[in-house]
Amino acid sequence: MEHKIRRKLIFKGKVQGVGFRPTIYSIAKKLGLTGMVLNSPDGVIAEIEGIPSQVEKFLPLVNSKQMQNAKILRVETTDLPPIGYMSFRILPSANTGKKTVHIPPDIGTCKECEKEMFSTKDRRFGYPFINCTVCGPRFSIIKDVPFDRAKTSMSVFHMCSLCEYEYSDPNNRRFHDESNACDDCGPHVFLLDNYGKRVETLDPILRAVQFLKEGKILAVKGFTGYHIFCDASNPKAIEELRKRKNIIDRPLSLMCYSLKEIKSFVKVTDKESEMLQSSPRPIVILKKRKGILLPENIALKSENLGVMLPFCPIHYLLVKDNFLALVVTSGNRTGEPITKDNDKAIKYLGGIADYFLVDDRKIINRSDDSIIRVLKNKPLKIRRSRGFVPDPIRIFSESVPSIFATGAQKGNIFGISKGKSAILSQYIGDLSIHDTQAFYRKSILQMQSLFKVKPEIVVFEQNEKSYSYKFAKSIHGVKHVPVLHHHAHIASVMAEHNISGNVIGVALDSQGSGIYVGDLTNFVKKGGFTQINLPSISSPKDISKIALAILFQTFGEEVTKVKIDFIKKRINDLKEVKRYLADKNSLKISDSLVSLFDTIACVTGLCEESNYTGQTIIELESIASGKGYKSYDFDVTNDNVIDTFALIREIIQDIKSSVPVENISYKFHNTLGKAIAKACKTISKEQKIKKVCLSGGLFQNFLLLEACIRELKKVRLEVYFNEKVPSNNGGIALGQIKIAKAVLENLSR
Template sequence: MRRGAKIEIEGIVQGVGFRPFIYNLAISNNLSGWVLNSTDGVSIEVEGEEDDIKAFYSQICAKRPPQARIAHIKIRFKGPSGLTSFNIRESLSREERSVLVPPDLAICAECLSELFDPEDRRYEYPFINCTNCGPRFTIIKDIPYDRDKTTMEVFVMCSPCQAEYEDPSHRRFHAQPNACPVCGPEMKLRDKGGRIIDSSDPILKAAQSLQEGCIVAVKGLGGYHLACDAENPRAVMTLRSRKHREDKPFAIMVYDLEMVRRFCHVSPVEADILTSPSRPIVLLRKRRTCTIAEAVAPRQGYLGIMLPYTPLHYLLLKKSQLPLVMTSGNTSDEPIVYDDSEALGRLGSIADLFLTHNRKIHSRCDDSVTRVIRGREMIIRRARGYVPNPIELPFRFKTEILACGAQLKNTFCLTKGNYAFLSQHLGDLENLETLTSFQNVVEHFKRLFSVDPKVVAYDLHPEYLSTKYALSQSDRFKVGVQHHHAHVVSCLVDNGLRRKVIGVAFDGTGYGPDGEIWGGEFLVADLRSYRRVAHFQYVPMPGGDKAILQPWRMAASWLLKVYGDDFLTLNLDFVKRIDPRKWAMLRIALTRGINSPLTSSVGRLFDAISSLIGIRDEVNYEGQAAVELEMIADPTCRDRYDFEITKEKSPIVVRPGKVIQGVVEDIKVKAGVPIISAKFHNTIAAMITNVCLQIRERTGLKEVALSGGVFQNAFLLNKAIDMLTASGFTVFTHHQVPPNDGGISLGQAVIANFSSSHKEIGLLDEDEQTASSDRRRYAALHYQR
């Protein structure tokens, strides 16, 4: 019996070859009808025998294109309409939309084969793509995903490209960025003055310049990279000098897995991530025989490596035969450059040459960074290849929410239905350029996903630019969210949890409801509320933010707290390194409480130990002291230091005084920096376990969520998981959401969703509250209309 059916599909079904797939699937099942892109996803109408329609419907999910993601699919049978053929119709466009936009996809094997085939008409064409690969998010201006709504709209397809585009049997059937050397974008090589360098092969000329030690700005998918020979120490140091980036590690790009294995150890899971369509930077353990210049990642045991993800990258690496530094094209603390008009001005003092092209980038997007912990991926920076894939939640948001994130490693989050759209990494909101970028990307996401947020969530820190932006939004319900509660909730969401857990949130800084700087927190928390049940002892942070850049200040603060002025008589190199005049001023500040806020931060404790044992008195990038402390730790050491925990009162207080004393004694007996570092890491893991055991005795909770930037430290994270697991806890860590402040906005959005009907934010029900009335009043201040 001949019947008709209407099928609606939502998810990532545009820009991934879904309509051509449906076309061919319908033909193979003897169905007539049509398919089109809509602002909700894909709409299909078919006619044919009922059994054929049912077979077609079941095969949609079973045989979908590899990059497609079906969130919802529904079918409604109806009478036939007399359709006699199957075709792809023009897309529908409406104001309301719920389509999901795909991320950029690394070049596929078929396109790569054509790229290096001398007989192919796209031989060595740097913009080759198909329905399975190529630019998506970074070129999309609006939806539905059609060529005229991308930055490819200015390139009119030639007859052969148009024929491929219209051929149902071709993999470029309805490939929106389809192009070739005749009709598509083209490369140019320019000098730092913007003048075109005449060359029949700009990529070869750039590759030769890289071999000669030059620095080349390369326009990629989401912005410009700065490239140089990663095995050339002079070239790397020149790049560091020009970019004003003293020590922060550079990422490198190499041609294939074989070359990766020359430099680093690679597990099967790491290999899978390296070669995935997302193609992130993966942190890999260096081999002792690694020939990459030490200046690429000074004093690091790991390298950040990625494989090529565009045809341009493959051609540049093939022609240069080099591993290349590929670092974000910007000066320190500014967003990645993506606009051609800005590139020469902002990068002209850094790059010798500019390898560029005339396909515009609509959305800037950095490379993603990830690592493997205990056989599973942990995303450190979520951007290209992952964004704008939404985080799918097991509940629907009550309303549309904008969560503005934190100050450092900023992302924002928009919610709609059961989706949380986490933005790409936007950098540190510390200047006008990054704030402007933040505002522009917020507006783009709102338009792209048709979100009009009624609630705006923000961090409690009054000086964060993200907070000021949130509070400036008129006619929006505003919800202030405590920083570490947001950390813990981001971990819960990442693991699909809604129930109450013990949340351990360790980081460098986060504003506490008591007005102090938190960062060593143990919370009993769920998606709506939290209670602070334990924390690290408060210690003055002399100089405020200066202490972040100068870890010696935290070392001096801890020594003064433990030893008083007697610490100056200790026979320590640290004491000898302190300028007496600086110490005199610091002591006055500490004793009088001048610009010395109290902090419970574990991140600052790592800084103190790093300085105390001579690793790093000052830093030039965030977390440097702690990272170098981790890198030097002896993995064979099992010893730890004594520590104190005050548990008579609530909250429990972890007191590291004896740890400081133990470190000092080890310094005196020349125990060795690797041993001291390992013992310190082991002690922090033991502290976590001890406190969680006490919380379990009081609450019965047996699940622990570990969050915050400190848990990017693989040495500490593995130790903590081992000890907690051995003590009978189930431990949850981050995987698809960064543990650092890049995941904060997701936590903020979820908390705002569950808290928006309450007058006080971040507090438990009355029978569970232990917070003071002052703290409750403080929380209420941050819940405004």
């Protein structure tokens, strides 16, 4: 008989909570190997014993096996003397006190579970908590690592004998499925009215469907938080939802059962369809088809529509065979975090939803839908949250001390570093809101406890008024590293693309516009756009006064002679605007392009009110159309400052000549691209730098992003932008972490 050998393998990466051990088990069995496999804080540890030729086949087979949702980053192997394993077994998790293991993100319901859920013969027919080793809740139910049932909110549900059998049978697809459950032993749904009183019904889901069909608004608890739903074919229900949630103009999103329904509303490319079906089931922003049969008020004034497939079983059970589409929005009040607890849902969403479809499983970590938009086959993130969090993003070549990055004040996502990676939080939101601050603090503690990190370094935004600044300063016994907002934006691109050394950074967001030169430790402004005086008007919604102030600065007293409708209509406000402009104490000076977009939206008659963040930027992009990259003349000063007033004068000429807003907007976007490229080219020549990084929330306007990429490439510069993290504030923490490490390295030199 041939001699045996034993080999120990430690698999690192995304290998827990994704059905990895059963796969290892079946491969070992197939090769006639004995040994064991277990989850440990270091990763998945396997030992295999057998004749050398079979042992050699093991790892290539594991690597070749396309495991859904699993991702092996590294395998450490050691050969050891054989110890005579009799069989191959999956052992209970090893708990060595160290906790470095990967925590899997939540995974959308898989095809097989979907099939079982709709099969009348299956014992889980219609069961809204069906899941298996490749799908189901993960991050949302985990309290501590490793990912074992006892350490999740499933611990209170004791498996029945059938579930227990599946859990222990290596040949079953629920073998070691930590959230395995059925109607006999697992969580249940029930229906409440908006006072929290139970609605008596034998079938809460069927009753919920009936309510939706009657035009009612429902709050529905999913794996990771509440959503608000209404019937997408019912304009009255949509109107009511808009009113109750105070969503005036913002486009709403849809949930459809399958790609077939989605394709009847929007155009879907292969990449987009791949994204829709991917395990995080993000909302994907897609182009509307012409003449679709949907109420107007779903997405007013937008060529795009956000669409998602069902994420968890309850979504399937609601939408399949019942609705062509449901309108879906986050279960929160505007700006507040998504709701996760039943009592809070009634309290906070009672004024929005008529009924609540809730369950008796606790959500530990809530997260909002992720949002993706595809640019030329590249899926870019608008929001990185459910299904992506807490996947690590590797940004260092060696382990770094633990860093906590506060993120930005608005649209907050914070981050921690662990080893060579950054781990970004779920979407937190606006830190000026009290409840969001509490969610922020709690999530920070939770993330640090899950990943067992105690920060030695705190990196934060240099903005004394912000909550994150105060929070950072309240942490003692750590090194504090302040970072400028735009620097963090540009560094997020450098981190993603592993760029070191000097770059030209173009940062465009609501805080300002800047063209910078620098690396991770130095960052100097070299250009941008004209500084404009902005009146501190009481209502930020009222952009017409901003526009009037900018027009006054463009034309001076001659503004009254500019013959366009907007000025004729608003001329009576000029006195008030001039008074504001004369009040030097309240005046804001800004070079942000947001007010330029606002002005163009006003003068073209597109809109004179901004009811949600970025409205004019989104609407001007949406309406733009034209050919041949036509643009306006533009001026760039010797200091590389792009003259905003000259651009406005050009646009006013077009308005006087009755050029349609579609073409004006198109030319405007192209002009921005060309002007930015020209300024960058000059800086590139002076500084001998070829790499340009683009970041900041304005780059979520794809027309602007594309124009910049195209024009920068035309002048032979290398262009980089955010792909793994959003270009808005959702990417700030990544940049902060990258900078903090570089700053400290510099200091210690």
